[in-house]
Amino acid sequence: MSQALAHEDVIIRRGRRSGLPLIVAVHSRALGPAVGGCRLRRYDTWQHGLADALRLSEAMTYKAAVAGLDFGGGKSVIALDNDTALTPQLRETALEDLGELIASFQGSYRTGPDVGTGPEDMVVLRRFSPYAYCAPEGHGGTGNSGGPTATGVLAALRAGARHVFGDASCTGRTVVISGFGSVGSGIAAGLAAKGAHVVVSDLEASRKEAALASGYGWVEPGQALSAPADILVPAAVGGVLNDVTVPQITARLVVGPANNQLTEERVADALAERGIVWVPDYVASAGGIAYALSRESENYSHEAAQKRVEGIGDTVTRLLDLALSAGTTLLRAAQQIAERRLASSDLEAHAV
Ligand SMILES: NC(=O)c1ccc[n+]([C@@H]2O[C@H](COP(=O)([O-])OP(=O)(O)OC[C@H]3O[C@@H](n4cnc5c(N)ncnc54)[C@H](O)[C@@H]3O)[C@@H](O)[C@H]2O)c1
Ligand SMILES: CC(C)[C@H](N)C(=O)O
Numbered sequence: 285m286s287q288a289l290a291h292e293d294v295i296i297r298r299g300r301r302s303g304l305p306l307i308v309a310v311h312s313r314a315l316g317p318a319v320g321g322c323r324l325r326r327y328d329t330w331q332h333g334l335a336d337a338l339r340l341s342e343a344m345t346y347k348a349a350v351a352g353l354d355f356g357g358g359k360s361v362i363a364l365d366n367d368t369a370l371t372p373q374l375r376e377t378a379l380e381d382l383g384e385l386i387a388s389f390q391g392s393y394r395t396g397p398d399v400g401t402g403p404e405d406m407v408v409l410r411r412f413s414p415y416a417y418c419a420p421e422g423h424g425g426t427g428n429s430g431g432p433t434a435t436g437v438l439a440a441l442r443a444g445a446r447h448v449f450g451d452a453s454c455t456g457r458t459v460v461i462s463g464f465g466s467v468g469s470g471i472a473a474g475l476a477a478k479g480a481h482v483v484v485s486d487l488e489a490s491r492k493e494a495a496l497a498s499g500y501g502w503v504e505p506g507q508a509l510s511a512p513a514d515i516l517v518p519a520a521v522g523g524v525l526n527d528v529t530v531p532q533i534t535a536r537l538v539v540g541p542a543n544n545q546l547t548e549e550r551v552a553d554a555l556a557e558r559g560i561v562w563v564p565d566y567v568a569s570a571g572g573i574a575y576a577l578s579r580e581s582e583n584y585s586h587e588a589a590q591k592r593v594e595g596i597g598d599t600v601t602r603l604l605d606l607a608l609s610a611g612t613t614l615l616r617a618a619q620q621i622a623e624r625r626l627a628s629s630d631l632e633a634h635a636v
Pocket of ligand 2: 319320321322395396397398399418429543569570572573
């Protein structure tokens with residue numbers, strides 16, 4: 285096993301106000317300041333939180349590189365154990381601790397919302413530095429990233445559907461969406477508007493009522509991946525595509541926002557062997573970060589930022605062409621694009 289550390293910085297600290305473990309992992313700044321959301325969730329041990337931060341920050345490097353963003357990849361984690369109650373006060377002090385840590389990077393690591401955090405939490409982080417994207421509009425941010433992320437996934441999904449079914453519209457197709465949260469509900473609405481048969485699933489039983497009220501079908505979480513479908517959208521958690529689930533998938537196209545869907549890279553080959561087109565998560569899910577960075581750091585108008593997000597569809601078409609001509613998977617094609625960008629920035633840096 286390689287002992288090389290792939291990451292530029294990994295900071296682990298016990299928050300001085302909250303006592304909670306804080307982790308900031310910066311995978312790469314080759315293309316610009318590292319960016320990646322702040323995750324606040326329970327882990328069996330803080331070391332599991334560290335592993336999550338390491339994997340997610342690497343994926344952010346690839347997400348930014350393939351999306352053509354001049355940013356690198358990072359991620360932060362506030363690791364809560366299974367016994368400690370997350371009171372509003374603990375939440376606030378943990379965010380203050382993280383805000384202080386992020387400020388110490390002086391802009392070379394910037395964050396945004398992720399699992400367990402939202403726009404209001406960015407307001408707390410911004411007490412310490414401006415480097416937290418997606419705060420509510422009244423606080424100088426662009427708000428919830430779920431909408432733009434859903435827009436990007438829909439663009440990726442249409443490109444994939446054109447390739448797999450010869451029709452991008454998805455009219456009459458059955459689409460199962462696992463995870464009916466901020467992004468999943470936006471994808472469901474976009475597909476239902478185009479006449480798709482939308483079936484959703486969520487671990488929270490209370491989401492069933494909202495799903496049925498919107499006219500969607502419902503499948504229990506344990507059956508979501510194997511339910512009859514043309515298209516499967518993982519929109520909940522990572523690690524859902526593995527040796528057990530892949531043989532059960534009935535869909536011919538899998539595309540969704542959940543970060544780190546594969547347990548291991550070789551699962552991409554297993555999907556391809558079954559004739560399933562899988563759009564890499566870091567390609568499909570780039571809409572939220574692309575929109576926020578375009579608006580908040582690059583002064584794009586809403587329309588221009590939205591167009592950039594829609595461009596994810598063209599990226600997927602390009603990846604499909606590359607993968608087809610090289611006889612490889614979309615994952616390898618995406619890796620090649622990202623690694624080429626990262627290598628050329630390396631050459632530029634050495635030429636200076
Ligand atoms: N929000 C964004 O802008 C964004 C951007 C990129 C990637 N992502 C990723 O997309 C995924 C969804 O993000 P979100 O913002 O919609 O989160 P969310 O928290 O709003 O929604 C996730 C939903 O999934 C449900 N869920 C959790 N475990 C589940 C399971 N095993 N089966 C079915 N449902 C389950 C939750 O109850 C919740 O309703 C996450 O993995 C996130 O990291 C989000
Ligand atoms: C908003 C952004 C940082 C998002 N959480 C992502 O994973 O892309």
